Amino acid sequence: MNKIIKTTLFIVFTISLYAQQRNNFQGIVFDQNTKEAIPYATITAYNDSDLINGTSTDSFGKFKLSLKEKISHIEITFIGYKNKILKFEDIADNNTILIMLESSVEELDAVVINAEQTTTNLKIDRKIINLGADLQQAGATALEAFDQITEIQTDLGTGSLSLRGSGNVRLLINGKPSSLNATELLGQIPAASIHRVELITSPSAKNQADGLSGIINVILKKNTLKGLNTNLNAGVGTKRYNYGLDGNYNFSFLNFRWNLSQFGREMDSKQRILQHYQNGDTRDLFTPHDFSGLVRTIDTGLDFFINEQNELSISFDYTDDAHSFYNDTFYTNVTGRDDFIYTRNSSHHHKTTNINANYRAQFEKENHFLEADYQFSKNNNILPAKDFDGENFLFEEKRINNNKLNALALDYSLPITENIFLEAGASWNGRILESSNLTKVANEPETLDVFNYEESLLGIYGLTNIKVGRLNWQLGLRYEILTSNSINISNNETTDLKFSNLFPSIHASYAINDSNTFNLGFSRRVSRPNFRNINPFQSRNQYFEWIANPSLKPEFSNNFETNYQYNGNKLIASFALFYRYRTDVIERLQTIDLDGVLLNTFDNIGKKHSYGIEASTSYKLTNFWNSQLSANYYHTSINQDVPLTWDELYSSNLIFKNTFKINSALSADISYRHNFKTQNAFDFIAPRDRFDIAVRLKLLENKLSLNLRIVDLLDNNLMYRTAVTQNVIQNEVWRFQSQTFGYLFSVSYKLFQNKQKTRNRKNRNYNYGGTTD
Numbered sequence: 001m002n003k004i005i006k007t008t009l010f011i012v013f014t015i016s017l018y019a020q021q022r023n024n025f026q027g028i029v030f031d032q033n034t035k036e037a038i039p040y041a042t043i044t045a046y047n048d049s050d051l052i053n054g055t056s057t058d059s060f061g062k063f064k065l066s067l068k069e070k071i072s073h074i075e076i077t078f079i080g081y082k083n084k085i086l087k088f089e090d091i092a093d094n095n096t097i098l099i100m101l102e103s104s105v106e107e108l109d110a111v112v113i114n115a116e117q118t119t120t121n122l123k124i125d126r127k128i129i130n131l132g133a134d135l136q137q138a139g140a141t142a143l144e145a146f147d148q149i150t151e152i153q154t155d156l157g158t159g160s161l162s163l164r165g166s167g168n169v170r171l172l173i174n175g176k177p178s179s180l181n182a183t184e185l186l187g188q189i190p191a192a193s194i195h196r197v198e199l200i201t202s203p204s205a206k207n208q209a210d211g212l213s214g215i216i217n218v219i220l221k222k223n224t225l226k227g228l229n230t231n232l233n234a235g236v237g238t239k240r241y242n243y244g245l246d247g248n249y250n251f252s253f254l255n256f257r258w259n260l261s262q263f264g265r266e267m268d269s270k271q272r273i274l275q276h277y278q279n280g281d282t283r284d285l286f287t288p289h290d291f292s293g294l295v296r297t298i299d300t301g302l303d304f305f306i307n308e309q310n311e312l313s314i315s316f317d318y319t320d321d322a323h324s325f326y327n328d329t330f331y332t333n334v335t336g337r338d339d340f341i342y343t344r345n346s347s348h349h350h351k352t353t354n355i356n357a358n359y360r361a362q363f364e365k366e367n368h369f370l371e372a373d374y375q376f377s378k379n380n381n382i383l384p385a386k387d388f389d390g391e392n393f394l395f396e397e398k399r400i401n402n403n404k405l406n407a408l409a410l411d412y413s414l415p416i417t418e419n420i421f422l423e424a425g426a427s428w429n430g431r432i433l434e435s436s437n438l439t440k441v442a443n444e445p446e447t448l449d450v451f452n453y454e455e456s457l458l459g460i461y462g463l464t465n466i467k468v469g470r471l472n473w474q475l476g477l478r479y480e481i482l483t484s485n486s487i488n489i490s491n492n493e494t495t496d497l498k499f500s501n502l503f504p505s506i507h508a509s510y511a512i513n514d515s516n517t518f519n520l521g522f523s524r525r526v527s528r529p530n531f532r533n534i535n536p537f538q539s540r541n542q543y544f545e546w547i548a549n550p551s552l553k554p555e556f557s558n559n560f561e562t563n564y565q566y567n568g569n570k571l572i573a574s575f576a577l578f579y580r581y582r583t584d585v586i587e588r589l590q591t592i593d594l595d596g597v598l599l600n601t602f603d604n605i606g607k608k609h610s611y612g613i614e615a616s617t618s619y620k621l622t623n624f625w626n627s628q629l630s631a632n633y634y635h636t637s638i639n640q641d642v643p644l645t646w647d648e649l650y651s652s653n654l655i656f657k658n659t660f661k662i663n664s665a666l667s668a669d670i671s672y673r674h675n676f677k678t679q680n681a682f683d684f685i686a687p688r689d690r691f692d693i694a695v696r697l698k699l700l701e702n703k704l705s706l707n708l709r710i711v712d713l714l715d716n717n718l719m720y721r722t723a724v725t726q727n728v729i730q731n732e733v734w735r736f737q738s739q740t741f742g743y744l745f746s747v748s749y750k751l752f753q754n755k756q757k758t759r760n761r762k763n764r765n766y767n768y769g770g771t772t773d
Helices: 002-023 140-150 183-190
Strands: 024-031 042-047 050-056 062-066 073-077 086-087 097-101 106-108 111-113 119-122 128-130 150-154 160-164 170-173 194-200 215-220 227-237 240-250 256-266 268-276 283-285 290-305 310-332 340-364 369-389 390-416 420-441 446-469 471-488 493-511 515-525 543-546 554-565 572-584 586-592 599-604 607-620 625-640 648-661 666-675 683-686 688-699 705-712 719-724 730-735 743-749
Touching: 002 705, 042 062, 050 062, 050 493, 086 097, 119 554, 140 150, 140 183, 140 194, 140 666, 150 183, 160 183, 170 183, 183 290, 183 310
Parallel strands: 024 097, 170 215, 543 599
Antiparallel strands: 024 062, 042 050, 042 073, 073 086, 106 111, 119 128, 128 194, 150 160, 194 215, 227 240, 227 743, 240 256, 256 290, 268 283, 268 730, 283 310, 290 310, 310 340, 340 369, 369 390, 390 420, 420 446, 446 471, 471 493, 493 515, 515 554, 554 572, 572 607, 586 599, 607 625, 625 648, 648 666, 666 688, 683 719, 688 705, 705 743, 719 730
16 A cells, blocks of 8 residues: 555656646747847747747847646747747757747748848847848849838938938948948949848947947848859849849858859939029039949858857958949029039049958857957049039049058857856957049149048947846946047148047847837947048039038937837737937038038037937738838937027938739739938928839749839939028939839849858947048
């Protein structure tokens, strides 16, 4: 009898212990293709149809779930991925559950098809926009792709880029800077090569502190598929063409990747300007802005998978970007002068070389690693121009800007417990700019002006990440010291600047349940005077001129942001609200001189209070029809020390996008964008809108893709801008060829595709300067 009792007790104890072990689950969620961890994925436990409990993965994709109740299965969900159900009986080890999520793709005959629409994920400090195989991106450039993102605004007239209504934004490509004008740089990059766009609107302390409104980081695709893979692409459209070849050969321990492309384009973006002076004088201008450009790019790299703990990547890319402008400006209605033609023949030739080496050592403990990165960039810019008044030669100039950048970075991650880990790092960036301007004025001797600039930025940071249940905390502090010096050899004018500051950041993320996530963040940012502000040899022509100001002070911003995201089976919705308080604001001031040239300079003007609201929804109406609506509103109040035309600024945008999967081979997209009135400090832009349509046909088991895109179907996306300065009212009409009616037909053929192996390297932020062009 005693034996029976003891045996029974032993069986009951064993079953109880086994059940207790089975009620504790922990594991990691990965991307099936890239093998990268997926942060903030939703983990939900069910007993048949009854919801038992849930949690979310941390920033490293890890999760832990403790349950008392019986469960039948666990469901794993994350936006942009297919839902996955893991049955209770299929779990072999509760403590090491490895879950692979498949991207929102369809498989036909073992050929992978990327999602044909843009998806958006909110993370603790950024918004991730996955372009995927969006029909509106086929054959387009990155600049054109940005037209599909409501938070980003581009001004093709001035070559400027804005994020959330502010032009003080950092643009990075794979975490790296460029000395090129933002619109020229984005015009070089095919949209098809973009993996995702990161809008880092609340940067943590690990990010460099420059960029008051945040960072736009464009992450390009890397070919790492096993075996030999090759993809051919080509396109032709309104005064444009492109073709390219990309692929890789992966030997498992070694991967060689390449991307070769050529892009040619001509444009005639017509502009008309009417100027009315307070004294009654008038001046009218018209120019077609004839443009012809050619971009050639080669991008190669080697990835060494030394062993499971050590990885090394070396990459090299070179871009040759040459374009010319032939502008006959027709002047009419000029007070005190007959009509005349002003001609400027100019060209830009940009040669950019980037070399990168990255090493990562992974220690035994998960998420315990050391990473070292070195980046060298060299950019040569030759910018000649020649001006004529009718048949009379006026002057010619040849500006040369040469940039060199060396950047070193070291990052270390150390898990303390399952719910606490530390990050620390240091970086050094050194930039050298050599700028010269050779000028020959009619009937005068040549003059040579030389400007040299050096800059050094040292930064160190520390981050603490803490997870308590559904709540994730991230606390960070960054210290930066920047020194710069310059000399204008022509007049021996020098600058010697030094700035050192602390930049805290606080972020929190709370998973309310399996469908609702709430984020809150604070960061301190800075905009320091750089070579763009103090270089006396800036871009100029008969329409505008940039003037240096070497006496600028740094501008600081305290940024607060909160956002919310709902992920349902059919409905995905997000909402964001932010506030920025800026001091010693560096503002672009504008005046128009007696020759009708718009003069631009920078000055510290006072304080700005900015807020914004963003909302987005995506709803799957049927199995073949998905609808997306995104809208925003931004407002800024200025307390200034200098005269401005307007001190209440605002802008707003809306995009309504509908994607149709007609059948397995044919899909279509209809997008509508409306820009409401934009009010700036010295000008305002009238509302405008456009319809874009795109169609894609896939053949040969989806290896061949044919795409047709029509931009601005109704041909009414003209930009009407009115500038008001102290002495002039200027009305302006632009027809940008790339944003008005045109077509683009593109072809892509995939020779082969296999399973993927990728490196788990982080994206580096090198940028800390402006542009030279």
